[in-house]
Amino acid sequence: MKMSNKLNIAVIGGGASGLFAAISAKNENTDVTIYEKEKRVGRKILATGNGRCNMTNTTASYNDYHSLDIKFIYPTIERFWVDQTLDFFENIGILWKEEDDGKVYPYSDTASAVLDVLRQKLEKSGVITECEFGVKKIKKQNNQFIIEDKNGNRKRADRVIIATGGMAGAQLGSDGSGYKILEGFGHKITKLYPSLVQIRTETDTVKKLKGIKVNAKVSVGDKEKTGEVLFTDYGISGPPVFWLSSYIEGEKEIALDIMPEYSYTDISDMITKRVNTLGDIPLEDFFVGMLNKRVSQALLKHIGVEPLSRLASSLSRKEIQAISSIIKNFKLQIKGTSTWNNAQVTKGGADVSQFNADTMESKLVKGLYCCGEVLDVDGDCGGYNLQWAWSSGYIAGIYASGRDMEG
Template sequence: MKMPKKPVKIAVVGGGAAGLTAAVAARYNGAEVTVLERMNRVGKKILATGNGRCNLSNTDLSINHYYGKNPKFAYGALSRFDFYKTMAFFEKLGIAWKVESGGKVYPVSNQASSVLDVMRHELEALGVETRCEAGVRDITRKNGRFILHLENGGIFKAERVIIATGGKAAPNLGSNGSGYALAEKFGHSIVEPFPALVQLKLAADFLKQIAGIKFDYEAEIMADKKSLARAAGEILFTNYGISGPPILALSRTAGEFLHRGEKVTLKLNIINYMSPDELEAFLLNRLRQQAHKPLAFSFVGFIHKRLVPVLLKEAGIEDINKPAGQLTAGERGAVLRILQDWRFQVTGTNSWPAAQVTAGGVDVKDVDQKTMESKLEPGLYFAGEVLDIDGDCGGYNLQWAWSSGYVAGESAAVS
């Protein structure tokens, strides 16, 4: 451990993934560190990550997995505290790790709690003070020192401050957006936040009929007839719209366009394992074989049966119980189209409590990419989701928290 003569006193605001990493890094570099956390314990969100398994990183950390007004900003911290340094850091703390499909990295224990446990243990071993129920409501500066005004009435003084308060996603786990006002106080501007990695709301009056149906489909997000992004995998219809990993993956793009007031369309291909020609030949054959059966029933065994009446109505077929053999060529064409090009208007995303991540946040234009220090207020640093950087689903958001946290902590301690 490198020990400067007089330890610099650092306050880390927020004990999440970024704040805890910043605290460890600052202490490794000789600083005297206190974590101020508004909840009754630190790291609540870490426990919820990866369905309780903590997808802590990804083997492919290319910058095109990151978003924001200037996603390249993320490269600074991600290259300084990269995948290998992150994994070495966790290995040193005791986390054995494994790589799963899509390059997703998990602790071998499959327990998010193990990640938090080892971090808390390290903080304790290093002598980092953590104060819970110590939300910071304001920060002022006097004679070069920061004065942190706490929600509980107390004050805390420090020479450097790291704001690691997270965004607005999952406020039940602590991140209520309060960090934005702290940043604005020092002249930072905020890129208006909106929920990301979140379910989509759809305009359709039949959603209750098909809620709960889960299948492997392909989904595509479109605006102004232009394809914006597509993803495939398990999709779930819900009472309000649609969910599942591909939908969460597309929600960032959908949210961004909705936010700009554009009309967003979701296109579903529910038979994505056949080409249009294959599907046409298959359907023709099937309808011939089942010509005597009621039309709706002729799809049973091929399409989820709760979906069949909805799909046929959507294809504009009035009498869904007429014999399958009576389907006209035009009606067959409409059914084929619905099966591979079913369109919904996206009316919105679910809100903050359902979101995993915040898009938007503190504008990175006024933050030094190499050190995470404010360009407007020397001694003030930022780390994690509070900044206008968010990543794809798959370990990218936690990696951003670890990397930006480590760099902020190290820089604040040695500057």
């Protein structure tokens, strides 16, 4: 039975996109309830940006996103994007600052501030939050949605917004259950991959480098990124690796340039000169001051320039060339990515061709909306994924409430 004459909107999932959807859906003509499976809403927001929340990026454009149909995000970019999001946050109390490469953080450097102001806004607006209600399935009967949890408890709604996130960071709530709910309505889910995640590689050499950080230019196919790379016992990590993890599908090798500021010729000249002046030093210590000692030793072993007790003066011209090459082009076989729990975002999701890009409404089921990471839209590292969550959530909420972006 209907409790009031107001439009009853259920938001499934209280993450970044669900909180924005609930806030924009709530008005004097709507009742809005967030159903969240965890004990509290917004757990993932607290973990973002290493606890600082990289809320958005002032440079965000469609180039920073991936989807089978990237045009799907154009209407969102045109109508509710970075400026509108930052105005929204300012209005609810967030002072923000811009750092390198357009990355935006709350001035307080605390992700909890972002969640706190959103929760205050939800409360002030009269949005109801029901936690520990993990939705298992949703049916539509006589223009009403029946929402059921695993214990068979039922809720009803006139409109439903699916904001369950993807599979990444599953320990923070998003376990992929949203895909099953959508499949129940006939929606297609594209192939899913963990993204913005560490890359697993052959381990013979990297294991010996475990814990070492180098500044490197990292490339996969025609994509490259420079930054700090961390060697681990299973492969490599660090900002450029996370960024490139979106592009490894179908690729076999990842290459590291460990001295990106120098050309191959610069390096081979440098080594030749060092041999002339420091030739009495054994190879194990010869590169100290030029390269990390353990890195140089591992690279020498990798190309078979051994034993390391040899004096540097014994290096042949061919060996100097081989060392210069490996420094500029240290190739590792890709074995895959790290796990979903370690990933920041899901690549793939609900096929966007089955949703209206202007309203986020399903083309298959009237009154069913989707937003955030559960859709097949993922961004690069740098605040882009939260931006998509805020924006798509805002738009889904507006249209679910029966209004439009004109007011």
